[in-house]
Amino acid sequence: MTENWKPVQLAAKVLGHISQGMYRTPAGAVKELISNAYDAGASYAKIHTGFPRFDFFSCEDDGEGISSKRFIELMSGGIGDSDKQRADHSTGKNGRPLIGRLGVGLLSLAQICPRFSILSFHEKTKTAFEAEIKFPPYSRQEIDKIIADQKRGGNLHPIMHGEYKTKDLPYLPGRKGITVTTSSLRESFRKTMKNLEHFANVKHFNNYESYPSFEHFLEAIVNPSLRSLYFASPYDQFLFGLALTAPLPYVDGTEADGSPETLLLRIPQIAKLQKQIKSYGFRVEVDNIELRRPVILPSNGDRTPAAACILPVKPSLDRFTLTDGTTKNDIEIQRYDIKVKGSDVTFKLFWFDYDQKVNGFPLKFKGYIFLQTGRLFPKEYQGILVRLRNVAIGQYDVNVMTYPMAEGPRFSMLSAEVFVDDGLDDALKVDRDGFNTLDPQYIRLQAFVHSILHELIFPESWFEEKKRNLKRRQNKETSVSREFDSALRNATDETIKAVQIIPKTEHRTADVAVEVDKRTRTVKIYESNPAAKSMLGRRRFHGLASRVIAAFEAANLERTPERRREVFYRLIGDIFK
């Protein structure tokens, strides 16, 4: 039998459908332009969205630009064939690790506009050009319409293409970089962005204008009343998304200058990382505000300031076993037990490093897991974020890489970042928004995170939470008892001053369940007496039951039925107020 291989052809729709579904959010699409600028050695990327009308979009950088020759090559079948990243992990300006992989940055614009113009000053060749690009049909309606037209004409093309035209311009010495502009924004993009009903600047500052500074934006979104960016506007989500994903330094305000401060920068390893990122000399401005990595920790309901946190002089060491199938590694990590000035609130931060060969290639990452005692605000800080060469892949994953066990509210108290220095490239999806979960390196990272959580962090966290809850209950009980004793004194004109449960350890065999000790003016309930035991019920109800008994006994001391009724009802009211 002869082999008769035939090529598999894709329907024209496929290209459109692939690009349509490539980016999940506007920020996801725009981040590609930022990555391009970063890879091109730019010192800035400036984005204008045309807030609040969103009728204009521009992204400008001062990178090396692109020559018209290379641009034409890209337009002639080169998209997705970038030479930016090869196996040798070459670096860019100031030692920046390159981000791009497939050269699909320009394609990302299809998500927000059907056409755009590009102006490039290429420093190396001292050339300049401008071009207009029309994307191939993108939406289902567009594609279906063209296919229907082609079918009518009896001429169905297998692959559809966009259109472009270029014009060479005189090179201006000193000028370099790329500017992308468009006024043809897609209705879907504009509609999403224009929905400013829940704009956090209005919610928090009663101001309809654009944010005056990034600090102002952070203050509007990092507050417990907002809970989640879901309750803010898509524009807020867009700013947050870009700030989170771009390869930028953390916010580094201080208490002294009144701007948001993050505890993370007081961790030596993260401070070192910050220094390294700053050394790349790259900034991103969106609508006139300079973005920073928007991670403010701690971020609890009490808004504990980072300045109030007390870090140990040296981290302690801890260990866990990383289990990935038959692979078992004993891993040592560093832990920071963090106290807060004038409070019993505590935080924990675990720092880890990993460097092994997986599937024949190196996998090298580091990171931290931060744990606080209440939920994190906004919700978008909860979970884990993986960064590949400083660029966030997706957003925080509250399911922590599909952690298999139920851990209740603990995920909402956890915020982690993993910084991947080497590996995971092949696991990355084309939209750079997630990973192929069957990739062996991804599986190893997942196993690492799950193991540390399961073996070390969550068991300790459970224990501590129980302890904390018990203490909280005890404190509450003490406070309620104190208040009731005061009510008893008032209701009985000081005849009875307190109620007391005498534990078994103090009085082993009591003959009576309850007695009124006239000397100490106390209602005593003997726990060892079977009747008292029955009355008190379960331990958690002891306080409540003892107060009802005391109310009865106090009322019973009164001389008239009316007075007895009055005292009893009054005390019952105090108990259940």
Add this chain to the structure above:
Amino acid sequence: MELTEHLDGQRPFRYFTLCGRPMIDVYMLVKEKVLRVDDTGRRILGVAFCELDKEVFPEMIELIGVEESGFRAKLEEIILFSDIPETQPLDTMAALEGYLEGEGEGLNATLREAIENKRRHLLFRSLFPFDFLNLDFCDRYYGIPPDVLQVNMAIERLLEWQRQPGKKSNGAPFSIGRFVLAITCRVENKLTSATSTRLANFVGENVHTHAEYKAALQLRGINNVTKWSVEEPLDFFMSTWPKEIARLALMKQWDIKVHDHAFYDRVSDSGEAYHMVCLVVEFTQAPICSTYLAAATQSLDQSGRTEIRKIEPTDTDGKRLLADLRQIVNLRNKQAKRAGREELPEPLSEINRLKGEGVPI
């Protein structure tokens, strides 16, 4: 400044300009503290501008520091949008957006463009009103046929929009009862026939209907209007054109007061001499305009005009102006530096450079 006094700190002074990249007028008002800069030191509050150049536009936004300050459009075109049959029933943003949403991406290009233009028109309209409109057209007031009246019609609409309520930064409404309009345009030594005819007709109409105007004209010794327009085009234009603005004010129920009527000479790159004329008018809301005739007649008075003579940087006035300009440029350059944008050169060295290159300034 008198115009900012009535604001009483309730909202920033609202300024609309066609300033172009240098933005000297904006920074002059910042220097004079008419325009406020916010606590960040980066945002100039209350400014709006129109600019078509897609490259310059983002830079200008950054120099103001407020994203919503810019509108990428040609002023006359965006103001004078006119409906096509399909857009006529869609008279609100909600209706336009609802239509686009319903039709989706498959909508034909012509209709999409018309809807888009209408939307931009409505959005632009929502920017109004302003306390000061500075419209430096750098070109003729009366254009080349068929667009002779484009600028005039645009001004007419602006006078309507100035009556609509605006919104403060906290969403509260406000209105403007008084504002200033400055129009700067180019006047050639030979007026177009459309310009001469239109303005001559105004004179004829005024002579017939207003004895006071006729007397003022006779006092100037003008008997032949056509001859006047040919022999003294600048005087003719400056005498008659303000009547156009006065007429618009009358129609739109504004009282007007001409504050300044200035001109200066210029030479184009091709060596052609022409004039720039600037009219600064204060408008006050009035149920019936009572200032039309006064304004029209006043414009005949040559002594009421200011000729801005050529000033050398070494003159007393030149030194003072240069010192002011330096302060303005410094303010602008400080902002440009912060935004990572190209700075303007030092004024005197730029003047000398241009002179050295033989550029007429």
